[in-house]
Amino acid sequence: MDKIVVFETYYNPIEANIIKSKLMDADIQCFLTDENIITLNPLYTQALGGVKLHLFEKDVDLARSILQETIPTPETSEEEKGEYVCPECGSHNVGYVQATKRRFSILTMLVSIFLLVYPFSVKKVHHCFNCLHEYD
CATH class of the missing domain: 3.30.70 (Alpha-Beta Plaits)
Known part of the structure; x- marks a missing residue:
C-alpha cells in the first residue's frame, strides 16, 4: 500500500x-x-x-x-511588459496602489465629515516601494 x-x-x-x-x-x-x-x-x-x-x-x-519546469517566454521590451519605472530612483518595483501621502481629496473629506462616515473615495497612484515616491 x-x-x-x-x-x-x-x-x-x-x-x-x-x-x-x-x-x-x-x-x-x-x-x-x-x-x-x-x-x-x-x-x-x-x-x-x-x-x-x-x-x-x-x-x-x-x-x-x-x-x-519553467515555460520559456519571448523577450519583450519594457513598454510591452507594462512595467512602470520610478522617475526618482529608476526602480521597476512600482505598483498601482492606494495613495499613502495624499489619500483623500478635500471634497471627499468634507462629505465624509458631513455624513459621519469613513471616506468612501480613495486616490490611487503609482507607488515606488524602494524610494516611496508617488506619482500619477
Whole structure:
C-alpha cells in the first residue's frame, strides 16, 4: 500500500488549486485538505497550518520536477511588459496602489465629515516601494 504524504502547504487556496491542477494534468493523483475552512474563514489559516497538498510518496520526485519546469517566454521590451519605472530612483518595483501621502481629496473629506462616515473615495497612484515616491 502506498503512503500518502503532505507534499506542500499553501496559505492561499487559489495557489494550492493551481498547483493541484498542474499535477493532476500530469496524471499525479493528489488532493487538498483544509481548503474549504480556510476559504470560508481566512483567519484560520495560521491555526490550521494552511492548505495541505497530499499525494502518494512515490510521486514526490516527479511532482517536484514538474513544478520546477519553467515555460520559456519571448523577450519583450519594457513598454510591452507594462512595467512602470520610478522617475526618482529608476526602480521597476512600482505598483498601482492606494495613495499613502495624499489619500483623500478635500471634497471627499468634507462629505465624509458631513455624513459621519469613513471616506468612501480613495486616490490611487503609482507607488515606488524602494524610494516611496508617488506619482500619477
